[in-house]
Amino acid sequence: MIKLFIFPAAFGLRNVSPFCLKVEMALKHLNLDFDLVELSDPRQSPKGKLPFIEIDGQRIADSEIIFEYLDQKTSGGLFGDLSEEEKARGTAFTRLAEDHLYWLMVASRWIDDGWWPNVKEGFFGSMPFPLKQLVCFVARRQVTQTYNLHGLGKHTFAEQKDFARRDLAAINAAVSVNPYLLGDKLTAFDFTVASLLAGILDNKPDAWITPIAREFQPLMEYTERVQQQVGVFCRV
Structure with a gap:
């Protein structure tokens, strides 16, 4: 039995991290037996972040590395039927989603003063005072520093919204002509992108990035289509 370690539910989301959700989608798609462990x-993870899986006494961390492991374990169950060109396009969408759009989503939750109380309560609400205040301060400062080091934090709020809109428009263009990112067939790359989009669209209350994503109807339909197809949903 595989154990998948994920964050507890928060913000109206059953699976609050897109990285955790994409692995859950992959495990379900591959028909592998697994348990979710909140x-x-x-910091209890091998790499200090979630998700990680535990299988046969081995712990494997990082969603991309987990995907590669699962693909090998299932003799190409995730990527084996894809051409090199399809893998290249899928990897490009993955990098756009996880290395750029993801950080804009993080900023819309952690750095926006209006939304921050939801993070404070959702992630740290059970902590006693004054430990809660200290941990919240340190965690938010680390996220802000990382966002600034990434480079996105050096831009104005209006410019960050424009970045988000262009990222979302690029994905929308791909799924406006095809049901999935690479064409007519569902692939593991859809798990990556749809998981992130679901978190943006369904977190409660709306973050500033949410109404931008809702400008793109094909994008919303695509996100729902992938979740329906796999039978795994981000929302509660």
Whole structure:
């Protein structure tokens, strides 16, 4: 039995991290037996972040590395039927989603003063005072520093919204002409992109990035289509 370690539910989301959700989608798609284990402190992970899986006494962390492991374990169950060109396009969408759009979503939750109380309560609400205040301060400062080091934090709020809109428009263009990112067939790359989009669209209350995503009807339909097809949903 595989154990998948994920964050507890928050913000109206059953699976609050797109990285955790994409692995859950992959496991379900591959028809592998697994249990979900909620873990509030990602420092207990081998790499200090979630998700990670535990299988045959081995712990494997990082969603991309988990995907590669699962693909090997299932003799190409995730990527084996894809051409090199399809893998290249899928990887490009993955990088756009996880290395750029993801951080804009993070900023819309953690750095926006209006939304921050939801993070504070959702992630740290069970902590006693004054530990809660200290941990919240340190965690938010680390996220802000990382966002600034990424480079996105050096732009104005209006410019960050424009970045988000262009990222979302690029994905929308792909799924406006085909049901999935690479064409007519569902692939593991859809798990990556749709998981992130579901978190943006369904977190409660709306973050500033949410109404931008809702400008793109094909994008919303695509996100729902992938979740329906796999039978795994981000929302509660």
